[in-house]
Amino acid sequence: GAGVSQSPRYKVAKRGQDVALRCDPISGHVSLFWYQQALGQGPEFLTYFQNEAQLDKSGLPSDRFFAERPEGSVSTLKIQRTQQEDSAVYLCASSLVSGEREQFFGPGTRLTVL
Amino acid sequence: AQSVTQLGSHVSVSEGALVLLRCNYSSSVPPYLFWYVQYPNQGLQLLLKYTSAATLVKGINGFEAEFKKSETSFHLTKPSAHMSDAAEYFCAVTPNSGGYQKVTFGIGTKLQVIP
Numbered sequence: 001g002a003g004v005s006q007s008p009r010y011k012v013a014k015r016g017q018d019v020a021l022r023c024d025p026i027s028g029h030v031s032l033f034w035y036q037q038a039l040g041q042g043p044e045f046l047t048y049f050q051n052e053a054q055l056d057k058s059g060l061p062s063d064r065f066f067a068e069r070p071e072g073s074v075s076t077l078k079i080q081r082t083q084q085e086d087s088a089v090y091l092c093a094s095s096l097v098s099g100e101r102e103q104f105f106g107p108g109t110r111l112t113v114l
Numbered sequence: 115a116q117s118v119t120q121l122g123s124h125v126s127v128s129e130g131a132l133v134l135l136r137c138n139y140s141s142s143v144p145p146y147l148f149w150y151v152q153y154p155n156q157g158l159q160l161l162l163k164y165t166s167a168a169t170l171v172k173g174i175n176g177f178e179a180e181f182k183k184s185e186t187s188f189h190l191t192k193p194s195a196h197m198s199d200a201a202e203y204f205c206a207v208t209p210n211s212g213g214y215q216k217v218t219f220g221i222g223t224k225l226q227v228i229p
């Protein structure tokens with residue numbers, strides 16, 4: 001079956017613009033994660049959903065970052081008033097059940113803020 | 115609290131030579147440990163995982179890793195490097211306990227394979 005997909009793959013934004021990044025997890029996967037991967041770094045946890053419930057948002061760097069998963073499948077990560085430091089690859093991952101440690105990653109969205 | 119340290123942000127090996135990528139972990143509870151590979155412009159792909167069963171774990175593409183509690187290590191090895199192994203490798207740790215737990219990644223090691 002299809003893996004995790006993300007769109008767009010590349011996004012260029014001017015500083016101050018709002019952006020929305022989409023993640024389509026593997027069908028039936030309960031858990032969904034967002035990570036931020038800065039250049040030369042490993043993925044850093046942003047937020048976690050179990051179905052439609054956002055159970056952990058402790059990694060969101062500021063209140064400009066907002067994520068939702070209203071129907072428990074597709075998720076959107078929104079960044080308001082983008083700043084240059086938001087430039088990174090944003091990775092989405094899903095896993096079949098809560099507590100399942102193996103996560104399946106999408107290809108990421110590379111965000112560049114000018 | 116948990117963390118991983120990957121020693122060597124860049125490793126170069128000759129084609130056919132042994133690959134050794136180092137990972138040391140810190141965890142206040144027994145851990146699950148993972149190695150992921152990332153090819154350019156792609157997401158992370160799971161190579162192998164340790165979940166407290168066998169300490170020697172075999173993964174895809176001929177890679178394996180050994181969990182050594184006394185050394186708090188989970189080094190990744192492959193006997194003979196192939197050009198297609200050139201990629202970035204990430205070690206990750208999460209607590210071995212029920213329910214949702216955060217996964218913490220290392221900063222990665224870029225593997226270069228020289229023909």
